[in-house]
Amino acid sequence: MQAITRLKEEFVDPVCGMTVDPTRAAVTSDRDGVRYYFCSHGCKVKFDAGGAGEPTPQASCCSPAEVDAPQTTSSCCGGAAVAAPVQLSVAGRPEAGRVGFTDAAPGALPEQDVHGHQSHVRSAPKHEQGTRQAGGAEEAQEQSYRAMMRKFWFATAVGLPLLLLMFAEFVPYWRHALMPYHRIIGIVSAVLTLPVLFWSGRQFFESAWNGLRNHNTNMDTLVALGTGAAWLYSTVAVLAPWLFPAGTTGMYFEVAVIVIALILLGQALELRAKSRSSAALKKLLELQAKTARVIRGGQELDVPIEEVVVGDTVLVRPGEKVPVDGRILEGESAVDESIVTGESVPVDKKPGDEVIGSSVNKTGAFTFRATKVGADTALARIVQMVEQAQSSKPPIGRLVDKVSSYFVPTVMIVAVLTFLAWFNFGPEPVVNHAVVTMVAVLVIACPCALGLATPISLMVGVGKAAEHGVLIRNGEALETASKLNVVVLDKTGTITKGKPELTDVLPLAGFGEEELLRLAAVADRRSEHPLAEAIVNGARARGAGLGEPEAFVAVPGHGVEATVEGRRVAVGNRKLMERGGVPFAEFEAGASRLADEGKTPMFVAVDGRAAGIVAVADTLKEDSVEAVRALRALGLDVVMMTGDNERTAKAIARQAGIERVLAEVLPEEKARQVEKLQAEGLPHKERGGRGARLVGMVGDGINDAPALAQADVGFAIGTGTDVAIEAADVTLVGGSLHGVVTAIEVSRATLRNIKQNLFGAFVYNVLGIPVAAGTLFPLLGLLLSPIIAGAAMAASSITVVTNANRLRFFEPRPAKGVRS
Amino acid sequence: MNTTQIVVTLVGLGVIGWIIWYFWLWKGEAVAAGVGAGGVQEVDVTVRGGYQPAAIEAKAGQPLRLNFTRREASMCGEEVVLPQFGRRAHLPENTTVGIEITPQAPGEYEFTCGMNMYKGKLIVR
Numbered sequence: 048m049q050a051i052t053r054l055k056e057e058f059v060d061p062v063c064g065m066t067v068d069p070t071r072a073a074v075t076s077d078r079d080g081v082r083y084y085f086c087s088h089g090c091k092v093k094f095d096a097g098g099a100g101e102p103t104p105q106a107s108c109c110s111p112a113e114v115d116a117p118q119t120t121s122s123c124c125g126g127a128a129v130a131a132p133v134q135l136s137v138a139g140r141p142e143a144g145r146v147g148f149t150d151a152a153p154g155a156l157p158e159q160d161v162h163g164h165q166s167h168v169r170s171a172p173k174h175e176q177g178t179r180q181a182g183g184a185e186e187a188q189e190q191s192y193r194a195m196m197r198k199f200w201f202a203t204a205v206g207l208p209l210l211l212l213m214f215a216e217f218v219p220y221w222r223h224a225l226m227p228y229h230r231i232i233g234i235v236s237a238v239l240t241l242p243v244l245f246w247s248g249r250q251f252f253e254s255a256w257n258g259l260r261n262h263n264t265n266m267d268t269l270v271a272l273g274t275g276a277a278w279l280y281s282t283v284a285v286l287a288p289w290l291f292p293a294g295t296t297g298m299y300f301e302v303a304v305i306v307i308a309l310i311l312l313g314q315a316l317e318l319r320a321k322s323r324s325s326a327a328l329k330k331l332l333e334l335q336a337k338t339a340r341v342i343r344g345g346q347e348l349d350v351p352i353e354e355v356v357v358g359d360t361v362l363v364r365p366g367e368k369v370p371v372d373g374r375i376l377e378g379e380s381a382v383d384e385s386i387v388t389g390e391s392v393p394v395d396k397k398p399g400d401e402v403i404g405s406s407v408n409k410t411g412a413f414t415f416r417a418t419k420v421g422a423d424t425a426l427a428r429i430v431q432m433v434e435q436a437q438s439s440k441p442p443i444g445r446l447v448d449k450v451s452s453y454f455v456p457t458v459m460i461v462a463v464l465t466f467l468a469w470f471n472f473g474p475e476p477v478v479n480h481a482v483v484t485m486v487a488v489l490v491i492a493c494p495c496a497l498g499l500a501t502p503i504s505l506m507v508g509v510g511k512a513a514e515h516g517v518l519i520r521n522g523e524a525l526e527t528a529s530k531l532n533v534v535v536l537d538k539t540g541t542i543t544k545g546k547p548e549l550t551d552v553l554p555l556a557g558f559g560e561e562e563l564l565r566l567a568a569v570a571d572r573r574s575e576h577p578l579a580e581a582i583v584n585g586a587r588a589r590g591a592g593l594g595e596p597e598a599f600v601a602v603p604g605h606g607v608e609a610t611v612e613g614r615r616v617a618v619g620n621r622k623l624m625e626r627g628g629v630p631f632a633e634f635e636a637g638a639s640r641l642a643d644e645g646k647t648p649m650f651v652a653v654d655g656r657a658a659g660i661v662a663v664a665d666t667l668k669e670d671s672v673e674a675v676r677a678l679r680a681l682g683l684d685v686v687m688m689t690g691d692n693e694r695t696a697k698a699i700a701r702q703a704g705i706e707r708v709l710a711e712v713l714p715e716e717k718a719r720q721v722e723k724l725q726a727e728g729l730p731h732k733e734r735g736g737r738g739a740r741l742v743g744m745v746g747d748g749i750n751d752a753p754a755l756a757q758a759d760v761g762f763a764i765g766t767g768t769d770v771a772i773e774a775a776d777v778t779l780v781g782g783s784l785h786g787v788v789t790a791i792e793v794s795r796a797t798l799r800n801i802k803q804n805l806f807g808a809f810v811y812n813v814l815g816i817p818v819a820a821g822t823l824f825p826l827l828g829l830l831l832s833p834i835i836a837g838a839a840m841a842a843s844s845i846t847v848v849t850n851a852n853r854l855r856f857f858e859p860r861p862a863k864g865v866r867s
Numbered sequence: 868m869n870t871t872q873i874v875v876t877l878v879g880l881g882v883i884g885w886i887i888w889y890f891w892l893w894k895g896e897a898v899a900a901g902v903g904a905g906g907v908q909e910v911d912v913t914v915r916g917g918y919q920p921a922a923i924e925a926k927a928g929q930p931l932r933l934n935f936t937r938r939e940a941s942m943c944g945e946e947v948v949l950p951q952f953g954r955r956a957h958l959p960e961n962t963t964v965g966i967e968i969t970p971q972a973p974g975e976y977e978f979t980c981g982m983n984m985y986k987g988k989l990i991v992r
Contacts, residue, residue, distance in 0.1 A: 187959040191942070254941030257916020258985075262893045265916075265943040265984040314942060435953035451983045456890040460883050467879040471872050498982025502948075521953065 188322050195315040198247035202308035205243050209236055209301035210834075233285030236300040237278075244278060248307040264455035266494050270310055272459065273489035274303040277833065280482045297479045299486065299833070306490050306837035313841025317495075320848040321503070323855070335405045335426060339370035342414065359417040363408045371404040371420045378413025382406050387425055388516040388781035429780070432518050436509045437502075441522030443801055444501035451498050458492040458816065465820040473821075480821070483833060487819035491836035495844040496811060500804035503851040508797025511857050516781035517790045524776035528760045529794035530741050533724055534678055534787060535709075535754075537717075537746040538689035538696065541764055541784060542675075542703050543665040545747075547578055549585020550646055551662035553637045563659040565591045567651045570609040570616040573599045578649060579607065581663040582618070602626070606649070617652040624650050624657070633657040645698025667702055674784040675704045681791055683743075688712050688720060688754075717746075717754035725759070745779075745787050762787050789859040796857050804847045811843045897922035897990055900931055907932050907967070914944040914958060918978070918987035927973045927991045936963045946981035949989075955981075 212232065215221035225232065244252070248271070255271035258264055277299040283290060284298060338349050342360040352370050355361065360376065363369050369382065381393035384406040393409045396402060402415050404424040421427065440448070462485045469481035505522050512519050519525050539545050554563040568586030571579035572593060586593060596609035596616075605626060606619015617627050621638075624631050629652040637660045641648045646664035650657070678685050687700045688709040696710035709720055724742045744751065744758030755761025755775055763775030764782055779786030819836050823829040868876070898920035900908035907930045913919045914937040925931045937944050937958040948955045952968045970976060976989040 191940075194940075250940040250942075254916055254939055254943060257939055257941075258943075259916065261915070261917030261919060261921065262890055262895065263917030263921075263985055264890055265941070265980075266982075267941050267943060318942070434955065437955060439953050440950050448983045452986065453891075455984070456886050459886050463879045463882050463886075467876055470875055471868065494984065495982060498984065502981060 188318055192315050192318050195311050195318070199308050199311040199315060202243045202247040202304050202311065205239055206301055206304035206308050209240070210305060212236075213301050230285060233281070233298050233300075236298065237282045237285055240278060240300045240304050243304040243307060244274065247304075247311060248274060251307070251310075264459070266455070268455055269458060269489045269492055269494075270306070272462070273486045273833065273837075274306050276482065276489070277306075277486045278303040280478075297476070297482075299482070302486060302833045302837075305834050309834075309837045309841045313845055316845050317499075317848050320845065320852055323852055336368035336370040340364075340367075353421070355417055355420050357417055357420055360414055361417055362412065362414050363402075364412045365408055365410055367408050369402045369404055369406045369408060369415070371417045372424045373402055373404075373415035373417045373419070375400050375402060375413050375415045378411055380411035380413050381409045383409055387429065425780075429513060429518060432520065432778075433509055433513045436519050436521050436525070437506045439505075439521035439523065441501065441505060441526040441798075441801070443526055443798070443805070444505075444522065447497055447501055447805065451494055454492070454494045454497065458488065458494075461816060461820065462488040469821065480830070483830065484819065484821045486833040487821075487831050487836040488816055490833050491815045491819040491831070491840050492812060493808070493815075493840045493843045496808035496847045497805075499844060499847045499851075500808045501801050503848055504797055504800040504804055504854060507851050507854040508793055508800065508857075511797075511854055512790060512793040515786070515789045515793070515859055516779065516783075517786050517793065518778040518780060519790065519794070520776045520778075524760055525794045526798055527741060528743065528777060528791055529798040531683060531743045531760060531791060532740040533684045533686060533742045535686045535688050535721060535724065535742060535744045535758070536675075536705070536784065537744075537751050537754075538687055538691060538699055539665060540747045541745050542667060542671045542687065542705075543699060544668055545665065547581040547647070547663040548666050549581050549588075549661065550664045550666065551641060552659070553641075553662070554659035555633055555657055557656075558653070558658045561589075561591065563651060564589065564661060565593065566611050566614070566616050566653060566658070567618045567649070567661050569593050569596050569611045570599070570607055570618050572596055573609075574601055574607050576601075578647060578663050579618070582649065582661055585661075585663070615654050616658075618649055618661070621650065624652060627652060627655060629655060629657055631657075634660060642694060643698060645695040645702075665699075667699070668784060670783055670785050671703050674788055677785070677788040678791070679704075681788070681795075683791070686724065688717060690714060714751075715753070717744075717751060718757040721754050721757045725757075743787070743791075745784065762790065792859050793857065796854060800851060800854050804850055807850070808843065808847060811839075815839060815843075895921050897924045897988075899923075900925040902929075903932075906930070909934065911936065911963075912987070913938055914947070914980075914985070915939045916941075916944075917985045921986065922988045922990060924990045924992065925970060927970055930967055930969045931989075932965050932967045933978070934963050934965045936961065943982070944980050944985055947978055948981060949976065949978045951976045 212225075215225060251267040251270040252275070254265060254267035258268055281298040281300050281303075336352055339352050339355045339359075340347055340349055340362045341355060342348075342362060347362060355371050361370060361373060363380075365380070375396055375398050377398060379395070379397045382396050382402060383393045384403050386405045386407075387403050396413065401418075402413075403426070404419070405426045419425070422431070465488050466481045466485040469484050470477050473480045501522075505525065508525065509519050519528070536542050549564075552560050552564045554560050564582075564586050568583045568591060571582050573596060574580075583593070594612070596611050599607065599609040601607050602619065602623060605623035606617065608615070608617045608623075608627075610616070617623055617629070621631060621634075624634070629650075631650075634648075634650050634657055638648045638650075641660065641662045644664070646662040648660045648662045651659050651661060675685055684707070685705050686707045686709060687696065687703070687705045689696045689699075690712055691699075691710060693708070693710040696708050700706070700708045712720055721742055721744050725740055727740055741759040743760040743762060744754050745762040745764065746752075746755055747764055751761075751763075755763060760777060761775045762777045762779055764779050764784070764786070777787075777790045779790070815836070819831050819833075821830055823831075898910065900910045900923055903909045908925050909932045910920070910923050910925075911934045912923070914935055916939065923933070935947050935956070935958050937960050940960060945958055946955060947958055947964075947966070949966065949968065952970075954966055954968065956964050956966055958964050970989065970991040973991050976991065978987040978989060979985060
């Protein structure tokens with residue numbers, strides 16, 4: 048979480064675990080460049096006596112019975128129980144200093160890996176604070192909302208009768224009837240409206256005053272000036288009418304209170320809508336498990352998630368949430384990782400596989416070893432990354448920033464000029480007209496709509512992308528992604544699965560398909576070569592029962608030879624066949640076709656005779672074809688880049704539906720190729736601007752880092768817990784190419800939304816302010832009531848927020864490919 | 868134009884001149900960040916109609932904690948954004964919220980409210 052609610056800086060006594068206020072710490076000790084604070088001399092003595100050893104809870108100032116372990120709740124020396132979070136971070140370097148606990152028996156020692164930093168600052172894990180803070184913020188928002196509504200109702204209760212009185216003035220009978228009481232009504236109105244200004248409108252006046260003292264202006268300045276001017280003018284007109292020319296005075300008390308009521312209502316509704324805008328993030332935070340079942344000392348213990356430490360063995364039963372990130376030790380299951388990857392189909396997990404915290408275990412029970420906890424988990428990092436993106440500003444917002452910093456003073460100046468124009472050149476009663484138009488200008492101008500236009504859409508858009516497993520680093524990446532012309536796809540691991548699979552079994556005369564595959568697979572069983580592994584796995588998947596080979600020999604660079612079922616079997620490349628004197632002519636036709644298809648043929652000879660070919664290939668991911676089609680439908684040129692030879696590359700490209708292939712590109716040349724594509728673009732000048740084409744590069748984030756950095760937008764395909772890849776502008780958590788489509792679609796939708804908001808906000812102000820100033824009066828005799836101006840102002844910011852919230856209903860086009 | 872009109876016009880123009888000077892041309896003084904425990908630079912910033920102090924001087928390469936306390940009911944200051952650092956924080960009223968950053972390169976960085984109305988400046992040397 049970005050904002051850390053301030054916690055008083057406290058340090059943990061490494062001996063007893065008690066929290067210590069550094070300003071009151073009795074004693075300190077320095078070891079390895081780290082300063083430790085102690086609750087008492089006794090602890091320091093024990094710590095120092097420990098020499099190079101680790102501090103131990105047993106060597107505590109407390110009685111040993113008081114020390115529970117692994118202990119994260121410390122109640123030392125009769126002190127109140129203090130939740131001492133597991134992760135202790137050095138200020139500004141949360142990753143640097145960490146105190147964890149091993150998963151050993153009760154009484155385990157704190158395991159420290161503080162790297163020479165100066166102090167242990169006690170603070171809760173960032174993520175935990177984030178959750179707490181999100182809850183606190185929600186409550187605060189609810190309170191603000193209720194307070195605003197109370198003030199709104201009060202202002203309305205006072206304002207409505209005044210408004211009726213104002214309307215009564217238009218009815219001749221009532222005007223005559225009320226005439227003798229005009230002054231009394233005015234005085235009563237002035238008194239009645241004061242509490243509205245002081246209570247309901249207090250925040251506007253206070254904020255305006257505070258701003259004024261700081262040489263700052265804001266929306267409240269305008270509201271305060273507008274309503275204040277209306278009230279003050281009306282009061283002076285009632286109390287000292289002789290100051291104005293006869294017949295030129297008017298009363299605008301109802302304007303002051305109704306405008307305050309409307310703006311309060313607008314802000315209250317805006318608050319509600321805003322809290323919906325950040326719903327995506329809240330949803331992520333709420334979805335984490337609250338407790339974990341850890342196995343310590345052979346016993347199952349339910350502990351709060353904050354107390355799980357790296358190295359803990361955690362048990363997860365079907366239907367439960369995986370509490371933290373880790374690697375499966377025992378058991379198999381299908382796990383729904385949609386919270387992180389956006390992919391709703393559960394993923395099969397077996398020992399050694401990674402599991403992601405907050406994913407849902409579907410079928411079987413398993414135990415796993417916790418590898419990442421607290422702020423390091425994939426979910427915590429996703430939340431952190433999304434938040435950072437939401438705080439950034441896309442280039443499109445820069446103009447608004449310039450405008451909004453000059454906005455309020457400019458409106459004040461326009462209001463003064465309006466007053467002067469009406470006062471000097473307007474029709475009688477000039478003072479009334481001048482005041483009404485000035486107040487209308489102040490009240491109609493809405494810097495909020497402008498200021499909200501970009502960030503609110505960005506917040507919703509980035510959150511929406513994250514829901515679908517697409518992490519957009521910042522506003523600039525989002526804006527550029529929406530304008531891309533070309534998408535370059537790395538082949539291996541991006542379009543394809545990145546590991547070879549058995550694709551074809553072509554027996555020659557005298558051999559059956561099943562027999563050929565069985566013989567080849569058994570011969571390959573002891574080989575560690577990935578191609579051999581693919582054949583063995585493929586045979587198993589086709590239900591072949593595999594025996595053990597005899598007299599197995601691996602021939603490096605060629606293949607394997609072994610005796611299977613009493614027959615001498617050789618599996619390998621052409622060189623192996625030639626080496627064994629196997630006539631190659633029979634293989635030729637099949638080999639050539641397979642190579643054309645981008646597959647790697649492995650030749651099988653049995654007892655010196657050509658038996659057939661088994662082929663392996665790196666196959667397409669299930670949804671690659673659909674993703675490429677979708678990218679093209681979005682108007683993008685799709686290019687494949689690979690280090691493979693042209694024949695294989697073209698075969699894969701053909702299957703994926705890609706026309707343009709850059710083959711045999713060395714890893715270090717990838718960035719240069721991206722640069723070339725960027726420079727190609729004159730025909731796309733109108734889309735990309737600056738005469739260049741905007742190129743997105745999709746790769747695995749590690750080997751492709753330079754190309755990802757060179758591209759206008761780098762998309763890294765991440766899998767499992769490896770999210771938030773540094774070189775990438777966009778990280779596709781789900782590992783599917785379809786994420787690129789989602790990223791571009793979300794970016795385009797968000798940018799379109801921002802443009803709508805900006806257009807609406809600019810047009811509103813550009814038209815509204817002159818109308819309020821009375822420019823329509825000479826032509827149409829129309830003058831805008833400040834009440835209508837106030838309503839328009841309140842509506843404009845609600846409109847912007849509501850329009851941004853439409854993005855919440857955005858759904859990317861579904862991938863049609865069949866997924867495993 | 869009669870005398871009243873001339874006087875009112877002159878007053879109006881004077882007000883315009885004052886607005887330009889007071890809100891646009893006035894420059895505040897920067898406050899240097901103090902160094903606290905663990906070498907962390909620290910500044911308390913009050914959010915009340917703007918940021919006090921609105922200009923903060925800090926050293927490059929050292930962690931800096933900005934403790935924001937919003938002391939107003941107005942919603943304007945409810946969010947603070949440090950765009951160059953990718954940080955955004957909600958500021959509940961009367962609660963201190965610390966944001967820790969480590970400015971690496973010297974230069975001027977801004978912090979603003981969510982709508983870019985309140986402006987503060989971080990001068991890193």
